[in-house]
Amino acid sequence: MxxxxxxxxxxxxxxxxxxxxxxxxxxxxxxxxxxxxxxxxxxxxxxxxxxxxxxxxxxxxxxxxxxxxxxxxxxxxxxxxxxxxxxxxxxxxxxxxxxxxxxxxALQIGFQALGSPTMDRLPGRVGEVTSASVAGAWWRPDDYWTRSSWAGRRGRDGALVNAFAHALMQALAITGIRPPWTLSLDRYRTRCAVEVEDTATLRLDAPDGRSLFVAVTLCSTEFVPGDISVAGKDGTCEVGYAQDRLDGEVLPGRTGLLENLLDHRDRGTPLLVPLERTEPFTALAEAILAEGPPTLLGPDRLAPRPDGVEIPGIAGLVRRAAAERAHFREIGAFQ
Ligand SMILES: NC(=O)c1ccc[n+]([C@@H]2O[C@H](COP(=O)([O-])OP(=O)(O)OC[C@H]3O[C@@H](n4cnc5c(N)ncnc54)[C@H](O)[C@@H]3O)[C@@H](O)[C@H]2O)c1
Known part of the structure; x- marks a missing residue:
C-alpha cells in the first residue's frame, strides 16, 4: 500500500x-x-x-x-x-x-457533481446531447446576503455563478458547449445593497446548434430543485445533479474529488475536473461580470416576508422560461 x-x-x-x-x-x-x-x-x-x-x-x-x-x-x-x-x-x-x-x-477544481455516476450513464440514455435546460427556484433569506464578506459582491457571488454554479457547470459539461458561443442574459435583483443577480435567465447557443438554457431564482417560497432537462439525438432525460438522480433513479457511486486526485497521483487516473474543463464556466463568469449590475426590481414586483423578499409567482415563471427557452423579458415577466 x-x-x-x-x-x-x-x-x-x-x-x-x-x-x-x-x-x-x-x-x-x-x-x-x-x-x-x-x-x-x-x-x-x-x-x-x-x-x-x-x-x-x-x-x-x-x-x-x-x-x-x-x-x-x-x-x-x-x-x-x-x-x-x-x-x-x-x-x-x-x-x-x-x-x-x-x-x-495535479489541479482539480471543486465542482463535485462532475464525480456523479449520472455523467457516465447519460450518453446511453440520450445519445449525442443537443440541448439542456435548468429550472431552479430556491429561497434564500436576507442573511444569506450577509453570510460572508464576499456575499452579494460583483464578480464573486450571484445566483448564476455561485448558488446555481453546480447546475451551470454540470449543464456545460453535459452539452460540451464551449466558447465561441452566442450568450444572452436577463438578470434581476431584489435588494439594492446586493450587487449581483438573485433571479436570472441565461441562454447559450453554439455554432453547431447545441444550446443551453438556465432559469433560476433565489426568491421563491416554492422549491424547484434546479434539475437539468437534457435532450439528445436518441431521447431525453432529467438529471438531478445534487442527488445523482437520472430520471428519478438515484445512482450510487459518486467519486469524491480528493479521492480522484489521489488516484491520479498514485496511478494516473484521469482527473474528473481538471482546470481546463472549467474554462467555459469562467468565460461565463467573466461575461456576467462584464454585463454590469442586474435590473433592480421595484417594490410593486415583490412580496416582503419576515426574513426576506419573495417574487410572487416566480417558480411558475422559472418553469415556463426553462420550458420555452425564453428569457423572462421574452415571456413578459416583470413588465
Ligand atoms: N463545492 C461546493 O459545493 C461549495 C459549497 C460552499 C462553498 N464553496 C466554495 O468554497 C469557498 C469558500 O466558501 P465559504 O462559504 O466557506 O466562504 P467563507 O467566506 O465562509 O469561508 C472561507 C474561509 O476562508 C478563510 N480565509 C479567507 N482568506 C484566507 C486566507 N488568506 N488564508 C486562510 N484562510 C482564509 C475565511 O476566514 C473563512 O473561514 C468559495 O470558493 C465557495 O465558492 C463550494
Missing part, C-alpha cells in the same frame, strides 16, 4: 469543515498535517508559513473566490498538488495564469 499522502486545508472555518470530513472519510489514504485559516482556532493563520513548515503533498483551498488565485499560485509554487474550490478564478486571464502555474502538477 502507498504511504498516506500528506494533506493540508487552507480556509478551514467555512465550507472547509465539509472538506475536513471528506479528508477524514479517506482514512489511511491521507494524513492531515495542517489546517489554516485567517480566523483563530486552526494550526496556522499564514498559509505561506504553513506550506514552508509542513510541506504538504496535497492542499485543499477553500477560501473566498477572489483569494483563490494568489493562494493557489503559492501552493503550486511550493510543489503541492491542489484541490481548489469553485469558482477556480474569476477571469480568463487568471485562468491562463493558473493553467501555466499548474504545469506538471
Amino acid at each position: 502507498t504511504a498516506p499522502a500528506t494533506v493540508a486545508l487552507i480556509g478551514a472555518a467555512g465550507h472547509g469543515a465539509w472538506h475536513l470530513r471528506a479528508i477524514d472519510a479517506l482514512g489511511e489514504r491521507v494524513r492531515l498535517v495542517a489546517t489554516c485559516d485567517v480566523q483563530p482556532g486552526f494550526d496556522y493563520t499564514d498559509h505561506r508559513l504553513m506550506l514552508r513548515e509542513r510541506r504538504p503533498e496535497v492542499v485543499v483551498v477553500c477560501t473566498p473566490p477572489h483569494t483563490h488565485l494568489p493562494i493557489a499560485l503559492d501552493v503550486l509554487e511550493a510543489g503541492a498538488d491542489l484541490l481548489l474550490e469553485k469558482p477556480p478564478v474569476l477571469s480568463l486571464a487568471d485562468h491562463r495564469t493558473l493553467a501555466a502555474a499548474a504545469e506538471g502538477r
Whole structure:
C-alpha cells in the first residue's frame, strides 16, 4: 500500500469543515498535517508559513473566490498538488495564469457533481446531447446576503455563478458547449445593497446548434430543485445533479474529488475536473461580470416576508422560461 499522502486545508472555518470530513472519510489514504485559516482556532493563520513548515503533498483551498488565485499560485509554487474550490478564478486571464502555474502538477477544481455516476450513464440514455435546460427556484433569506464578506459582491457571488454554479457547470459539461458561443442574459435583483443577480435567465447557443438554457431564482417560497432537462439525438432525460438522480433513479457511486486526485497521483487516473474543463464556466463568469449590475426590481414586483423578499409567482415563471427557452423579458415577466 502507498504511504498516506500528506494533506493540508487552507480556509478551514467555512465550507472547509465539509472538506475536513471528506479528508477524514479517506482514512489511511491521507494524513492531515495542517489546517489554516485567517480566523483563530486552526494550526496556522499564514498559509505561506504553513506550506514552508509542513510541506504538504496535497492542499485543499477553500477560501473566498477572489483569494483563490494568489493562494493557489503559492501552493503550486511550493510543489503541492491542489484541490481548489469553485469558482477556480474569476477571469480568463487568471485562468491562463493558473493553467501555466499548474504545469506538471495535479489541479482539480471543486465542482463535485462532475464525480456523479449520472455523467457516465447519460450518453446511453440520450445519445449525442443537443440541448439542456435548468429550472431552479430556491429561497434564500436576507442573511444569506450577509453570510460572508464576499456575499452579494460583483464578480464573486450571484445566483448564476455561485448558488446555481453546480447546475451551470454540470449543464456545460453535459452539452460540451464551449466558447465561441452566442450568450444572452436577463438578470434581476431584489435588494439594492446586493450587487449581483438573485433571479436570472441565461441562454447559450453554439455554432453547431447545441444550446443551453438556465432559469433560476433565489426568491421563491416554492422549491424547484434546479434539475437539468437534457435532450439528445436518441431521447431525453432529467438529471438531478445534487442527488445523482437520472430520471428519478438515484445512482450510487459518486467519486469524491480528493479521492480522484489521489488516484491520479498514485496511478494516473484521469482527473474528473481538471482546470481546463472549467474554462467555459469562467468565460461565463467573466461575461456576467462584464454585463454590469442586474435590473433592480421595484417594490410593486415583490412580496416582503419576515426574513426576506419573495417574487410572487416566480417558480411558475422559472418553469415556463426553462420550458420555452425564453428569457423572462421574452415571456413578459416583470413588465
Ligand atoms: N463545492 C461546493 O459545493 C461549495 C459549497 C460552499 C462553498 N464553496 C466554495 O468554497 C469557498 C469558500 O466558501 P465559504 O462559504 O466557506 O466562504 P467563507 O467566506 O465562509 O469561508 C472561507 C474561509 O476562508 C478563510 N480565509 C479567507 N482568506 C484566507 C486566507 N488568506 N488564508 C486562510 N484562510 C482564509 C475565511 O476566514 C473563512 O473561514 C468559495 O470558493 C465557495 O465558492 C463550494
